[in-house]
Amino acid sequence: MSTQVDSPNDGYRSTKSLGVVRGVTVRSRNVFGTIGAALQTLAGGNITLLTDLCEKTRAEAFGLLLEHAQELGANAVVGVRYDATEVMQGVTEVLCYGTAVVMVPA
Numbered sequence: 001m002s003t004q005v006d007s008p009n010d011g012y013r014s015t016k017s018l019g020v021v022r023g024v025t026v027r028s029r030n031v032f033g034t035i036g037a038a039l040q041t042l043a044g045g046n047i048t049l050l051t052d053l054c055e056k057t058r059a060e061a062f063g064l065l066l067e068h069a070q071e072l073g074a075n076a077v078v079g080v081r082y083d084a085t086e087v088m089q090g091v092t093e094v095l096c097y098g099t100a101v102v103m104v105p106a
Contacts (some may be wrong), residue, residue: 011106018072018100023064027057028091058082060098074100 061082069077080098087093 006036012076012103013106014076014078014101015104016102018069018074018102020097021065021068021072021074021077021100022095022097023061023066023068023097024093024095025064026051026087026091026093030089057092057094058096060095065096065098069098069100072100076101076103 018106062080065077065080077098077100080096083095083097085095
């Protein structure tokens with residue numbers, strides 16, 4: 001599933017919907033990251049340690065989403081969304097979900 005289709009006008013059409021697929025990961029901050037992020041807040045601006053953690057977590061959830069879609073026989077996922085929930089202090093669940101489909105050239 002390496003092909004990205006931005007719209008049906010890109011020469012592909014969906015022939016089958018396989019339902020909702022998801023990728024879920026739960027992450028916590030480590031003590032060093034928390035201390036480093038706290039120090040970065042003193043200077044203001046982008047907290048790069050937390051930005052990197054968020055990017056890695058979203059990428060992991062997206063990868064799990066793609067694995068789930070492939071297991072169902074999909075070659076594309078449409079309507080991809082992310083959601084995050086703090087399940088306890090310092091522990092966050094990131095959910096990536098969308099609709100698995102089979103796309104073919106138009």
